[in-house]
Amino acid sequence: MREIHPGDLDDLARGAGILGTGGGGDPYTGKLLAQRAIREHGPVTVVGIDEVPADATVVAISGMGAPTVSVEKLPACTEEVTALRALERHLGRAATHLVPIEVGGLNSMAPFVAAARTGLPVVDGDGMGRAFPEAQMILPGLIGVTVAPMAVADDKGNTLVIDGVSDLWSERLARTACVEMGCSVSCADTVMRGDQLAAGLVPATLTLAEDLGRTVREARAAHADPVASAARLLGGVRLLTGKVVDVRRRTSGGFARGRAVLEGTGGDRGRALELSFQNEHLLARRDGAVIATTPDLICVLDTDTGEPVTTEGxxxxxxxxxxxxxxxxxxxxxxxxxxxxxxxxxxxxxxVPLPTA
Amino acid sequence: MREIHPGDLDDLARGAGILGTGGGGDPYTGKLLAQRAIREHGPVTVVGIDEVPADATVVAISGMGAPTVSVEKLPACTEEVTALRALERHLGRAATHLVPIEVGGLNSMAPFVAAARTGLPVVDGDGMGRAFPEAQMILPGLIGVTVAPMAVADDKGNTLVIDGVSDLWSERLARTACVEMGCSVSCADTVMRGDQLAAGLVPATLTLAEDLGRTVREARAAHADPVASAARLLGGVRLLTGKVVDVRRRTSGGFARGRAVLEGTGGDRGRALELSFQNEHLLARRDGAVIATTPDLICVLDTDTGEPVTTEGxxxxxxxxxxxxxxxxxxxxxxxxxxxxxxxxxxxxxxVPLPTA
Known part of the structure; x- marks a missing residue:
């Protein structure tokens, strides 16, 4: 158990941005929103999965929408709590803990906004160990936890409580509502008991994100290679270093979809990498051959600074x-x-398995 | 207070189809669904507005969608009760009475389906005195009753509870969900106390529909003019007798929209009437001039039989x-x-005021 203060969020947001594989929203925006909430309402307590009582009511808080929209249409920061209260009303009981459903720039921070405003603790873990574009793409789903009941709230105060017959239906109904509400909303869903967290979540991903963010920052300060430091911590492999030469991107169906082409530089001169994304990077083709695919993490970092680059960025x-x-x-x-x-x-x-370094 | 048995629904559905001004769904389908529910679960009690206790919890039950869809995709007849239960859960109390939100072929019958299955009485009245295409078009809205909270359910078992910041937002969110759910869903909404009914509803429209249906049937049996009988009862005026020579119709945005052109016959030979509709008939132009508009009722009847003709028919x-x-x-x-x-x-x-006969 520890307290998170505004200054702690710099590393966390940077690392979560990397783990978000291009999606999960802008880390800079996410950090500012969470920092403001903590400054206004006080620090947030983060607890380990093993510190959560078995009968706890744990609710996932997240944003849904196209990151291309959320960089321009900032949340009002009331949506998270509006969604949480609508869900609690439906459940007939109060949440005891909040948790990120995914790590990602905005979505690792959304629970902190709600936690600061409600005084609830945030669980150190998440439902993916990365970010994914659709609501049903959660590890808790593999142990029988459902996304529904799912509360959705927008900045105007509209709320919906969705009870889909399947996670796919909950996603579908939430997505169409999200698009109608302006393509950037907050969700409270995936209700878990404390004793489901160990099997349902990826543990300690907030700590991992913070470590990752710190490693990058420290490597940069030491004039070392921040990307190499990040790769080491993630057990990852460099797929290409280069520059972006083409981006095709559209906001459709509530997602930011597109492709980006990178031309290799330095040791990668002459090579090309194509990234396909739907909010998150999903597929990488190097010189025409698929070399990395979802569900593995495909992370784009600024070569000089090690800062995460989101798909909308x-x-x-x-x-x-x-x-x-x-x-x-x-x-x-x-x-x-x-x-x-x-x-x-x-x-x-x-x-396909990732190439070995 | 009286009991409605399957045989009572023939006249009621016919009359409601006429009052539905082309919308509110197919009267034949509606009648069959309600008759089956009553046969399976027992008769339904209809009570007058003055028989409803002041503290009653009255819930409007209706179908939403494009009638062009509902003629092919019949309700499972579980949706009404699923929506009602979701709304009751949200309210934290049980409904005591059901009411049609509009009269119309399917929508005057939907409360009977739910009433037969739950044993609740149906209030003799409705929220429009006709049918309209959008959820916020209700007289209770004029006395401050809101559509929300609004529960929506589909045949698959998906439910949503919508709490819009305005009736327009509730309509918008329900409509997009409706389209995603297959363009034909059931709704439970517009919760009223018993003491709001006198000011909020059009009274005795179920009785009016039944009278209208009976009048048409009896005129037909007596080889009299059933359309003239209907006009007399409604205080209405004949705009044109003719035949349909053109129909343009599309299902878009969750509605059946289009235009129909009628060529006069008999005494109306040489005249033309154009009808514009969005589920319901909204505007009539005779020889190019607007002669009838929403919110007045524009009703299309089969000239020989007096049966209502819906916009999708x-x-x-x-x-x-x-x-x-x-x-x-x-x-x-x-x-x-x-x-x-x-x-x-x-x-x-x-x-524009209706022409005088």
């Missing part, structure tokens, strides 16, 4: 390094791949 | 008579016209 000329890093092993089970493997997203290939 | 060659009939006077107040006057629907004209 990709732009021509940016000098970046793309890392591949292994996902939580549960994602590679048949159930995990069905939820978030490349075929779910329409790619005509199976998951 | 309009087809080339059909011999019909179009009646105009006065709406409830509250619709002609500024608030009523703002909700459902011709300008709301995008027509560049004000409400």
């Amino acid at each position: 990709l732009r021509y000329g940016l000098r970046v390094t793309v890392l591949g890093a292994p996902c939580d092993p549960r994602w590679l089970t048949p159930g995990g791949l069905e939820l978030a493997g490349p075929r779910y997203f329409g790619y005509d290939c199976d998951h | 309009l087809r080339y060659g059909l011999r019909v008579t179009v009646l105009g009939a006065p709406c409830d006077p509250r619709w002609l107040t500024p608030g009523g016209l703002e909700l459902a006057g011709p300008r709301y629907f995008g027509y560049d004209c004000d409400h």
Whole structure:
């Protein structure tokens, strides 16, 4: 158990931005929103999974929408608590703990906004160990936890409580509402008991994100290679260092979808890497061959600074390094791949193991 | 207070189909669904507004969607009760009475389906005195009753509880969910106390519908003019007798929208009438001039039989008579016209009084 103060969020947001594999929202925005909430309402307590009582009511807090929208349409920061209260009303009981459903720039921070405003503790863990674009793509789903009941709230005060017959239906209904509400909303969902957390969550990912953010910052300060430091911590492998030469991006169906082409520089001169994304990076092709796929992490970092580059932040000329890093092993089970493997997203290939360094 | 048995629904459905001004769903389908529910679960009690206790919890039950869809995708008849239960859970109390939100072929019958299955009585009245396409177009809205909280359920078992910041937002969010759910869903909403019914509802419209249906049937049996009998009962005026020569219809945004052109026959030879509709008939132009507009009732009846013709039932060659009939006077107040006057629907004209016979 420890207290999170505004200054603690710099490293955390940076690391979560890297783990978010291009999605989960802008880390800078997320950090500012959480810092403001903590300054106004006081520090947030983070607890380990083993510190949560078995009968606790743990609620996941997140933002849903297209990150291309959320960089312009900032949350009012009331949505998280509005969604939480609507869910609690439906449940007939109060939440005792909040948890991020995914790590990512904005979505690792959303629970801190709600936690600061409600005084509830945040659990150190998340439901993915990365970020994914759709609500049903959660490890708790593999142990029978459902996304529904799912409360959705917008900045105007509209709320919905969705009880889908499946996680896919909950996602579908929440997504259409999200688009109608302006493509950036807050959700409270995936209610878990404390004794489900060990099997349902990826543990200690907030700590991992903070370590990752610190490693990058320290390497930069020491004039070392921040990207190499991040790769080491993640057990990841460099897929390409180069510059962005083409980005095609559109906001459709409530997502930021597109492709980016990178041209290798330095030792990678002559090589090309193509990234396909739907909020998050999902597939990397190097010189035409698939070398990394969802559910493994495909992380784009600024080559000089090691700062995460989100899919909505990709732009021509940016000098970046793309890392591949292994996902939580549960994602590679048949159930995990069905939820978030490349075929779910329409790619005509199976998951391929990451290349060895 | 009286009991409604399956045989009572023939006249009621016919009359409600006429009052539904082309919308509110197919009367034949509606009747069959309600008759089956009553056969399976027992008769339904109908009570007058003055028989409802002041502290009663009255819930409106209706179908939402495009009638072009609901004629093919029949309700499972579980949706009404699923929606009602979701709303009751949200309210934290049980409904004591059900009421139609509008009269119309399917929507006058939906409360009977729910009433048969739950044993609750149905209030003799409705929220419009006709049918309208959008959820916020209700007279209770003029006395401060809100559509929200609004529960929506589909045939698959998906439910949503919507709490919009305005009736327009509730409509918008329900409509997008409705489209995603297959364009034909059931709703439980517009919660009223018993003491709000007198000011909020149009009284005795179920009785009026039944009288209207009986009048038409009896005139037909007596080889009299069933359309003239209906017009007399409604205080309505004949706008044109003719045949349908053109129908343009599309299902878009969750509605059946379009236009129909009628060519006069008999005494109306040489005249033409154009009807514009969005689920319901909203505007009639005779020989190019607007002669009837929403919120007045524009009813299309089969000239020979007096049976109501819904907007989705309009087809080339059909011999019909179009009646105009006065709406409830509250619709002609500024608030009523703002909700459902011709300008709301995008027509560049004000409400015009119906021609005198």
